Amino acid sequence: MALDRSDHEPDAPEEYDPEAEFGDPDSDSLTIPAVDPKSGPEPPEPPEPPNVSIPEMSTAGTGAPADLVKMFWALVLVINAAVFVLSLGIMLFVFEGNTTYSVWLISGGLVLFGLAIRRYRAFDADTSSSSKPTAAETTTTESAPTENETDDTDP
Template sequence: MGLDDFELEPSEHEPEEWDPESDLHDPDAPGLTIPAVETDETDAPKEVVETFWITVLVVNVAVFCVAVGPMLIYFEGWIREGAAMVIAGIALFGLAYRRYRAFMQGPPPEVDSNVADASSTPARSSESEASSADTHDRSDSSDSTDTHEDSS
């Protein structure tokens, strides 16, 4: 029994197969017409794109090191070189994870210049504190009256 014994042509009872390229056929063009998709290259901020590609590169090198290191140890007997590659790969995975976590946490909060000035100046006088407290009390009382007016 060889390959010539099998009938590879479809029988007349089988339905026609759907051609996924039929809607892409242009009778005026010599071949298939692939629709063009326009994308804006500025869809993502530059820092996101840069961090993404750096992380992809680091993870690819880490995978290479972790994969080739044990092969060097097993097939070639190069224990020192293979172990160094595995350790380098693990360190690169850690670096990529650290970079990812730092990006997801966002930039460190900026120090407000007013806060820095307030911490460097001496404590306020009791007069200014009292006037601030009076202003705060008046705003609280106006808020509470507004609340009572809304409920009626």
């Protein structure tokens, strides 16, 4: 008889409201008084936020080219991800003994390190080759001796 009524339920066919007895002062339970939300003091207004001037940071004073800064931050993110993935794989292997996930994570971390090294070397080779003068530039820059240089041959 799971469908039998409890002794605490009313006989009326309407649905039983368990919170109705909280407002009844004759009940044995906790009595919660009714409060009119419009009565009472007004809540205080929140204070004005202070006016703070946010300084603007310019990267123009760094002296670094924009492509160098972009490559630096890209490498920072890739290396951070590689360190995280590699250390997570090692910890899974050491503490949990889970070889499947740890091998995938360790290999993924090594791949990310390889990617970072490859991108660094490619960028380094690109910048070093563009800063070295070519053979045509070296022949055009050779000129007559300046007045500080002396000619060792006397006529």
